[in-house]
Amino acid sequence: MASPIFLPLQEKVPRKNTLQRASELTIFYLLLSFLLYRLLSLNDHGVPWLLAFLCESWFTFVWFLSINIKWNLVDHKTYPERLLQRVPELPPVDMFVTTADPVLEPPIITVNTVLSLLAVDYPTHKLACYVSDDGGSPLTFYSLVETAKFAKLWVPFCKKYDIQVRAPFHYFSSELNSSSDLSSDLLRDWREMKVIWENKDNLLNGVPLLVYVSREKQPKHPHHFKAGAMNVLTRVSGVITNAPFMLNVDCDLFANNPQIVLHAMCLLLGSDKEREYAFVQCPQHIYGGLKDDPFGNQMIVLQEYLARGIGGIQGPFYGGTGCFHRRKVIYGLSPVEAGIRGRNLSSDNRKSNVEVLQTKFGKSTVFTKSAAQILSGITGKTDDSHDLSRSLEAANQVAGCNYEYGTYWGTKIGWVYGSMTEDVLTGLGIHARGWGSVFCTPEPPPFLGCAPMGGPACMTQLKRWATGLLEILFSKNSPILATLTAKLQFRQCLCYLYIVVWGLRSIPELCYAALPAYCILTNTYFIPKVSEPAIFKIGALFIIFNLYTLSEYLRCGLSIRTWWNNQRMARITSATAWLFGVLSVVLKLLGLSETVFEVTRKDQSTTDDGNDTDAGRFTFDESPVFVPATALVLVHLTALSMGLVGVQPSARGGYGSGLGEVICCAWVVLNFLPFVKGLVGKGKYGIPSSTL
Numbered sequence: 001m002a003s004p005i006f007l008p009l010q011e012k013v014p015r016k017n018t019l020q021r022a023s024e025l026t027i028f029y030l031l032l033s034f035l036l037y038r039l040l041s042l043n044d045h046g047v048p049w050l051l052a053f054l055c056e057s058w059f060t061f062v063w064f065l066s067i068n069i070k071w072n073l074v075d076h077k078t079y080p081e082r083l084l085q086r087v088p089e090l091p092p093v094d095m096f097v098t099t100a101d102p103v104l105e106p107p108i109i110t111v112n113t114v115l116s117l118l119a120v121d122y123p124t125h126k127l128a129c130y131v132s133d134d135g136g137s138p139l140t141f142y143s144l145v146e147t148a149k150f151a152k153l154w155v156p157f158c159k160k161y162d163i164q165v166r167a168p169f170h171y172f173s174s175e176l177n178s179s180s181d182l183s184s185d186l187l188r189d190w191r192e193m194k195v196i197w198e199n200k201d202n203l204l205n206g207v208p209l210l211v212y213v214s215r216e217k218q219p220k221h222p223h224h225f226k227a228g229a230m231n232v233l234t235r236v237s238g239v240i241t242n243a244p245f246m247l248n249v250d251c252d253l254f255a256n257n258p259q260i261v262l263h264a265m266c267l268l269l270g271s272d273k274e275r276e277y278a279f280v281q282c283p284q285h286i287y288g289g290l291k292d293d294p295f296g297n298q299m300i301v302l303q304e305y306l307a308r309g310i311g312g313i314q315g316p317f318y319g320g321t322g323c324f325h326r327r328k329v330i331y332g333l334s335p336v337e338a339g340i341r342g343r344n345l346s347s348d349n350r351k352s353n354v355e356v357l358q359t360k361f362g363k364s365t366v367f368t369k370s371a372a373q374i375l376s377g378i379t380g381k382t383d384d385s386h387d388l389s390r391s392l393e394a395a396n397q398v399a400g401c402n403y404e405y406g407t408y409w410g411t412k413i414g415w416v417y418g419s420m421t422e423d424v425l426t427g428l429g430i431h432a433r434g435w436g437s438v439f440c441t442p443e444p445p446p447f448l449g450c451a452p453m454g455g456p457a458c459m460t461q462l463k464r465w466a467t468g469l470l471e472i473l474f475s476k477n478s479p480i481l482a483t484l485t486a487k488l489q490f491r492q493c494l495c496y497l498y499i500v501v502w503g504l505r506s507i508p509e510l511c512y513a514a515l516p517a518y519c520i521l522t523n524t525y526f527i528p529k530v531s532e533p534a535i536f537k538i539g540a541l542f543i544i545f546n547l548y549t550l551s552e553y554l555r556c557g558l559s560i561r562t563w564w565n566n567q568r569m570a571r572i573t574s575a576t577a578w579l580f581g582v583l584s585v586v587l588k589l590l591g592l593s594e595t596v597f598e599v600t601r602k603d604q605s606t607t608d609d610g611n612d613t614d615a616g617r618f619t620f621d622e623s624p625v626f627v628p629a630t631a632l633v634l635v636h637l638t639a640l641s642m643g644l645v646g647v648q649p650s651a652r653g654g655y656g657s658g659l660g661e662v663i664c665c666a667w668v669v670l671n672f673l674p675f676v677k678g679l680v681g682k683g684k685y686g687i688p689s690s691t692l
């Protein structure tokens with residue numbers, strides 16, 4: 001047995017995926033050979049053929065990007081029990097929570113998240129929790145005051161009894177009523193707990209610092225939504241605790257695995273190789289999720305293969321929540337400057353003078369001093385004599401709405417502005433400087449959060465993502481430029497391309513989905529006739545592709561229904577939210593309107609078992625986002641009935657639409673079934689007459 005000192009804190013485990021690779025390449029080959037067939041026969045066919053060729057070329061390109069992502073799947077195993085033997089003293093961590101709207105994000109959700117963070121297994125005096133409230137809501141503030149009081153009972157209680165789920169809301173709803181024995185035990189211990197809490201002088205048993213921040217906002221000053229909030233939190237924490245590591249979560253994402261900070265440290269501390277990880281991204285699992293994922297947004301398969309796949313290249317994207325950062329990376333350092341690669345910079349070089357720092361970081365002297373410490377590698381506050389009033393004064397200054405003017409904040413330092421998906425943009429900047437990142441997937445899942453339910457809430461979220469990602473493609477921070485001019489690896493660039501073109505996919509998808517109906521209505525065709533061998537290629541493509549995606553779901557232990565719901569929702573999203581994402585970016589590029597961050601409604605789970613059938617039903621509102629998909633469905637229904645009755649114009653040149661088009665048409669209708677139901681549904685389950 002090796003001594004614990006030499007045992008690694010983490011291990012990179014490549015996954016075997018020979019069969020998947022073979023299926024991916026088969027699909028790619030079929031796509032290419034089918035494209036060739038289309039190309040060679042372009043002259044004999046009309047517009048639908050050309051359109052189909054263009055759309056299929058795009059699908060082939062997207063498929064190529066997806067093969068690149070999934071080629072090398074890796075897992076990272078972490079061993080927190082070895083951590084203390086290797087690292088005698090754990091570093092401080094500042095934990096950030098953002099909330100913005102007390103109605104869409106009820107304070108009880110934020111309170112749970114905060115309590116779960118305060119209670120993680122980590123020395124309490126090394127932790128501090130900062131909550132940013134962009135709503136400036138008295139309700140949220142009052143809830144947090146109460147939280148701070150409750151935490152003094154809750155944190156020691158969790159640690160003493162090694163409670164697993166440390167978000168009280170979830171703990172009490174799941175475990176308390178399991179046996180009467182336990183309840184009486186618990187009651188006695190509740191009384192005992194008060195003994196524990198009297199012992200508040202002992203910091204190790206205490207509660208981490210909790211700070212409420214509501215930054216200054218004024219109509220004339222852009223506040224940059226969440227990215228702006230994160231930058232304020234970074235500065236405020238800089239002048240108070242200045243921890244070298246920062247964890248950030250959205251208000252709904254509570255810590256589900258009390259050891260998560262230790263797991264993350266295994267990846268951030270370790271050897272030189274590990275120190276190249278700029279951030280540790282945890283997966284976002286959903287709690288109280290509806291059965292079979294009716295809205296296709298629990299993202300289990302996406303995270304399983306996408307994040308693990310990029311893990312085999314430069315590392316996962318930054319997902320905006322459930323992520324541990326190195327403060328010095330957020331402050332703009334590259335791996336070389338951080339002394340990880342190449343020579344360590346001499347201390348003279350590192351010690352930038354105050355003026356240079358102030359032009360980059362802003363005018364606060366307290367803050368620039370703290371930043372200088374971080375940049376030179378000194379971790380944590382050096383002077384233990386905590387001058388809280390001085391810190392608070394500085395905190396007020398750095399949270400002001402005009403503090404960032406003329407500084408590097410939002411461009412080279414901190415969370416980057418200019419995209420509704422500030423997370424991906426910020427992570428891209430970090431990768432472009434040459435840093436890596438890593439996906440952390442311990443059991444039980446580290447964090448759990450909400451997924452929106454119902455049509456409109458899902459649309460808000462997906463539209464924002466499509467908008468934000470497309471903003472990145474057209475900005476000066478685009479991944480293509482980052483590969484050409486900076487250190488973004490080529491394959492990593494292809495991974496970024498895969499997601500930043502999400503919105504653009506709507507156009508070819510919508511065209512392709514319109515083809516069957518168009519062909520039936522005009523009695524033309526775009527599917528090869530049965531007499532041609534190419535029919536086997538497109539048939540095989542259809543079957544192998546669906547079996548391949550289905551196998552991905554089955555391997556994750558998900559049901560066939562979940563697979564179907566996700567496939568269907570992907571088509572619906574494309575014809576709705578993604579299309580509108582493209583429109584809003586076009587309007588922005590034309591200078592006609594600005595993009596806005598619309599907060600997603602955080603529903604508390606409505607049912608305990610997640611089996612309520614109505615909760616999974618697609619809902620509508622009067623938003624124009626539903627118009628294109630409704631039109632698509634109406635046209636297909638018309639085409640289908642005309643095709644079946646046989647009232648079609650006579651075909652030109654002998655061949656008209658055939659069985660192929662009818663099957664495709666029916667397939668489109670099947671995919672948009674929620675809209676077909678919406679045509680006859682009542683209330684929120686029906687498509688409003690204005691949309692129709």
Ligand SMILES: O=c1ccn([C@@H]2O[C@H](COP(=O)(O)OP(=O)(O)O[C@H]3O[C@H](CO)[C@@H](O)[C@H](O)[C@H]3O)[C@@H](O)[C@H]2O)c(=O)[nH]1
Pocket residue numbers: 098099100101105132134224225226229249250251252319320321420421422423461464465468597598599600601
């Ligand atoms: O002006 C704002 C707007 C939002 N938020 C916070 O940002 C977070 C994310 O907003 P939410 O509406 O929950 O968006 P989601 O689509 O659920 O979030 C995903 O997508 C966002 C980017 O679009 C990322 O910022 C998130 O981390 C990621 O989880 C929440 O904590 C909000 O309170 C602010 O602090 N200020």
Ligand SMILES: [Mn+2]
Pocket residue numbers: 250252449450600
């Ligand atoms: Mn969210």
